[in-house]
Amino acid sequence: MKIGLEIHVQLPTKSKLFCACPTSGDDLPNSRVCPGCLGFPGFKPTLNRKAIEYGLALAKMFGCTIPEASWFSRKTYFYPDLSRHYQGTQFAAPIGSNGTYALGKKKIRIRRVHLEEDPGSIRRVGDGSALIDYNRSGVPLVEIVTEPDLSSPAEARRFLADMLRDVRRTLGMRDDGDRTVRCDCNISVGKERCEVKNVTGLRNVERCLQYEAVRQTRVLKAGGVVERETRNYDEGRKITTSARKKGYEDDYGYIGEPDLGVFRPRAMAESVCATEMSSDIVGRLVGDYGLDPKVAEQIVHTSCRMASLFTTVADATDTETSRYWVMSVASDHKDALDAISDAEFGDVSVIAADLAVKQKAGEITDTECAIRMGCLLGGEDTPECSVARGNLEEIINRLIDENPGVLGDYAKNEKALNRIIGLAMRETRGAYSSSEVVLTAKKLVEARL
Amino acid sequence: MKPSGYNSRYGMFASFSDDVPEGKFQFSASDDILALGFEARCGSEILRGYVPPEDSTAVAALREAGGSLVGKTAIDEFKICSFGMTAECGVPRNPYDPDRCCGGSSAGAAAAAATIPGHVALASSSGAGINVPASFCGVYGLTPTWGRVSRHGLIDYAGSCDRIGLMSADPADFRKLLPRISFRDPRDPSSMAQPDLDLGLGAPKSVAVFKDWEWMVSKEVRPIFENALAELGDKGVRVDAVELPSLRYAVAAHRAIAAAEGSTSLARYCGLRYGRQDGDLSLGFDEYFTNMRSEHFGMAAKFASVFGTYVRMMDVRGSYYMDAVAVRGALVAEFKRIFENHDAVVLPTVPTVAPRFDEIKGLGLQESEYVETLSLPHGLAGMPHVTMPCGYASGMPVGMQLLADHWKEGTVIAAAEAWSKSFKTIKPGAVK
Numbered sequence: 001m002k003i004g005l006e007i008h009v010q011l012p013t014k015s016k017l018f019c020a021c022p023t024s025g026d027d028l029p030n031s032r033v034c035p036g037c038l039g040f041p042g043f044k045p046t047l048n049r050k051a052i053e054y055g056l057a058l059a060k061m062f063g064c065t066i067p068e069a070s071w072f073s074r075k076t077y078f079y080p081d082l083s084r085h086y087q088g089t090q091f092a093a094p095i096g097s098n099g100t101y102a103l104g105k106k107k108i109r110i111r112r113v114h115l116e117e118d119p120g121s122i123r124r125v126g127d128g129s130a131l132i133d134y135n136r137s138g139v140p141l142v143e144i145v146t147e148p149d150l151s152s153p154a155e156a157r158r159f160l161a162d163m164l165r166d167v168r169r170t171l172g173m174r175d176d177g178d179r180t181v182r183c184d185c186n187i188s189v190g191k192e193r194c195e196v197k198n199v200t201g202l203r204n205v206e207r208c209l210q211y212e213a214v215r216q217t218r219v220l221k222a223g224g225v226v227e228r229e230t231r232n233y234d235e236g237r238k239i240t241t242s243a244r245k246k247g248y249e250d251d252y253g254y255i256g257e258p259d260l261g262v263f264r265p266r267a268m269a270e271s272v273c274a275t276e277m278s279s280d281i282v283g284r285l286v287g288d289y290g291l292d293p294k295v296a297e298q299i300v301h302t303s304c305r306m307a308s309l310f311t312t313v314a315d316a317t318d319t320e321t322s323r324y325w326v327m328s329v330a331s332d333h334k335d336a337l338d339a340i341s342d343a344e345f346g347d348v349s350v351i352a353a354d355l356a357v358k359q360k361a362g363e364i365t366d367t368e369c370a371i372r373m374g375c376l377l378g379g380e381d382t383p384e385c386s387v388a389r390g391n392l393e394e395i396i397n398r399l400i401d402e403n404p405g406v407l408g409d410y411a412k413n414e415k416a417l418n419r420i421i422g423l424a425m426r427e428t429r430g431a432y433s434s435s436e437v438v439l440t441a442k443k444l445v446e447a448r449l
Numbered sequence: 450m451k452p453s454g455y456n457s458r459y460g461m462f463a464s465f466s467d468d469v470p471e472g473k474f475q476f477s478a479s480d481d482i483l484a485l486g487f488e489a490r491c492g493s494e495i496l497r498g499y500v501p502p503e504d505s506t507a508v509a510a511l512r513e514a515g516g517s518l519v520g521k522t523a524i525d526e527f528k529i530c531s532f533g534m535t536a537e538c539g540v541p542r543n544p545y546d547p548d549r550c551c552g553g554s555s556a557g558a559a560a561a562a563a564t565i566p567g568h569v570a571l572a573s574s575s576g577a578g579i580n581v582p583a584s585f586c587g588v589y590g591l592t593p594t595w596g597r598v599s600r601h602g603l604i605d606y607a608g609s610c611d612r613i614g615l616m617s618a619d620p621a622d623f624r625k626l627l628p629r630i631s632f633r634d635p636r637d638p639s640s641m642a643q644p645d646l647d648l649g650l651g652a653p654k655s656v657a658v659f660k661d662w663e664w665m666v667s668k669e670v671r672p673i674f675e676n677a678l679a680e681l682g683d684k685g686v687r688v689d690a691v692e693l694p695s696l697r698y699a700v701a702a703h704r705a706i707a708a709a710e711g712s713t714s715l716a717r718y719c720g721l722r723y724g725r726q727d728g729d730l731s732l733g734f735d736e737y738f739t740n741m742r743s744e745h746f747g748m749a750a751k752f753a754s755v756f757g758t759y760v761r762m763m764d765v766r767g768s769y770y771m772d773a774v775a776v777r778g779a780l781v782a783e784f785k786r787i788f789e790n791h792d793a794v795v796l797p798t799v800p801t802v803a804p805r806f807d808e809i810k811g812l813g814l815q816e817s818e819y820v821e822t823l824s825l826p827h828g829l830a831g832m833p834h835v836t837m838p839c840g841y842a843s844g845m846p847v848g849m850q851l852l853a854d855h856w857k858e859g860t861v862i863a864a865a866e867a868w869s870k871s872f873k874t875i876k877p878g879a880v881k
């Protein structure tokens with residue numbers, strides 16, 4: 001079985017690909033439009049540079065060849081949601097080609113990565129007429145086309161899930177669920193392939209491929225011939241239906257877009273940071289640091305900054321120490337870490353590594369290290385630690401006096417001690433190791449029973 | 450006389466206003482250049498009713514410069530033809546002979562520049578659209594480098610060829626007004642790469658002429674252009690004959706590129722959102738837009754749609770569209786080589802004087818291509834050129850064109866000014 005996917009992802013630009021209209025905001029139909037994206041005669045497209053940079057970041061992530069020169073093309077077809085009756089897309093010179101994506105140990109070849117604009121959307125109304133909303137008209141998309149290297153619907157889904165995670169991370173997008181991805185799925189069980197157009201979401205992709213695999217197998221087993229065709233996926237009935245036979249290739253009469261001219265992706269790509277694919281990072285954590293593959297995957301999937309923090313701390317200490325701090329303290333502050341700038345993150349990583357080194361050398365206690373690292377990663381001010389030392393037994397005795405209920409509770413349930421421990425930790429701010437605090441609290445409470 | 454007076458005599462306007470304010474210079478814009486307050490029909494019935502939401506950059510700039518827009522001038526439908534006879538508003542008449550055409554596509558602009566005193570016309574070209582009518586109507590016509598004048602607000606036909614230029618009876622207007630409409634405009638990316646306009650360039654000291662020009666023009670044009678060359682020589686300009694091997698492919702290459710791009714530009718017209726929208730909405734979309742295009746496109750737009758779609762289809766694009774693109778590259782290289790040793794190239798603008806309407810009627814598509822043969826090479830190459838009257842044959846003006854390397858508008862403007870100092874223009878009506 002051979003499966004190839006064409007994946008459309010919306011790029012997180014503020015404005016559209018060829019005009020300044022916003023890509024999000026007011027959802028009132030046709031409220032985010034201008035003469036340009038409505039296709040009015042006389043209005044020229046302008047190019048959104050940010051969209052190209054996003055596309056290049058993805059091309060780099062896949063290790064694509066990036067061309068010296070690239071341009072947009074007009075893909076002509078008549079459909080009412082396409083305001084100019086041609087779509088601005090890339091045909092002859094995509095911004096990326098011949099890349100790969102590592103799905104575990106398997107390499108999935110990426111044929112091309114290109115940019116294009118979304119058409120508007122159509123809403124059919126009861127009486128047989130249709131309403132067109134051009135708010136989406138001109139929203140930038142990236143299309144990622146794979147070679148037919150996927151060999152099962154489940155693998156296709158896994159590939160999509162992993163790849164999209166990397167795509168979102170590269171583009172700095174929040175995980176907004178499955179629904180935002182649109183796929184054209186090519187699948188062949190025998191010789192001839194079928195294309196299922198416009199499938200939305202990971203689950204539907206897997207289901208539609210499963211359905212097609214069964215359908216094609218049955219046709220072949222019955223001695224029939226699978227015809228080359230375009231099919232639609234019916235989400236409600238979970239089946240695919242024939243849309244049109246395809247004896248020939250679609251011919252959109254592509255020509256270069258004369259109004260935008262040529263741009264230089266290779267030169268632009270120099271200033272765009274390449275991101276590592278998550279499977280590569282997992283491989284590196286396992287290979288170079290001897291980390292357990294499950295743990296490595298967990299760290300990378302939490303956030304790639306977590307993986308980066310792990311390597312910085314591990315380089316300064318050792319794998320086990322770093323694993324401990326990353327899995328315990330750092331994972332609590334994932335969102336805060338993702339929110340800071342690259343430069344800030346770099347500084348924070350180095351300070352965190354320094355704390356881990358000090359703790360390992362016994363210069364600070366584990367509690368102090370945890371508190372300070374927590375404040376550091378969470379973006380709070382680091383507390384003064386060693387100043388408030390004082391006598392631990394005095395402090396705990398006072399706390400018991402202030403919270404006499406703890407004694408009775410402790411008699412019923414030993415967990416009641418945690419209250420005193422927590423208060424003591426906060427007050428001593430890491431001046432004592434956690435085991436010291438626990439042992440002292442236990443001793444003093446039990447002494448009073 | 451008011452615009453309505455000129456219009457009833459020559460039919461040059463697609464729309465106009467007689468409300469002409471005092472103390473401002475008057476200008477017109479061809480009907481594919483958007484202007485607030487005027488419909489923009491671009492020579493086509495399908496755009497009837499399209500009132501643009503804003504001024505084009507060029508119109509806004511001339512208003513800013515103190516101009517008053519008096520009207521929109523007739524053009525061939527989507528600037529496709531070259532006789533000026535396909536405009537939906539009617540056929541403008543040549544000021545020198547009402548039985549003859551003005552030439553196209555900017556037919557009305559040439560008639561206005563030739564007849565209205567002190568008038569400056571914003572005109573457009575997607576090949577020879579300024580050259581041909583200016584030559585036929587005996588006025589000066591400037592086509593700047595592609596990318597010099599913002600095309601924001603120019604209804605497109607062939608984006609890689611479309612340009613906005615100026616026509617006037619006095620080339621001093623070019624020096625005055627070209628700087629006002631030449632600047633980088635973010636709303637037309639093609640204008641962003643231009644170097645600053647240099648109007649300090651002098652008139653050319655050496656010019657090249659195609660070796661074979663003589664047999665490419667009619668016998669009435671030949672002696673007039675010969676005289677013009679001699680006059681240039683008398684003024685101390687060196688005139689050399691040069692070869693331009695790709696010239697013979699220029700017309701075919703332009704046809705393919707312009708129609709291929711044009712057919713995509715025309716695809717948007719479907720009777721929705723602007724222009725004619727009065728079709729039968731009970732029909733399905735395919736039937737609706739097919740009807741609207743069948744009814745309201747003229748023959749020019751229909752031909753360009755069909756031919757242009759054909760040349761970019763997968764099976765043939767290699768031998769039509771892509772070859773044409775290669776010819777364009779070769780032409781640019783050949784011109785650049787000529788400009789290594791010469792300041793400019795001179796040529797007759799059109800091989801004939803303006804033909805009579807009855808002569809044109811009998812011409813097939815290919816037979817009428819001759820009009821553009823001497824303009825399309827640089828039309829494709831995107832180089833700046835000026836056409837100027839250089840004599841009269843049986844009372845009809847003959848044009849001479851001069852072109853320079855990319856961005857050297859200064860050279861062609863200086864040449865036109867120098868020429869106008871000694872050349873005696875004969876006004877329409879004054880020649881027998």
Ligand SMILES: [Zn+2]
Pocket residue numbers: 016019020021032033034035036037038138
């Ligand atoms: Zn817009």
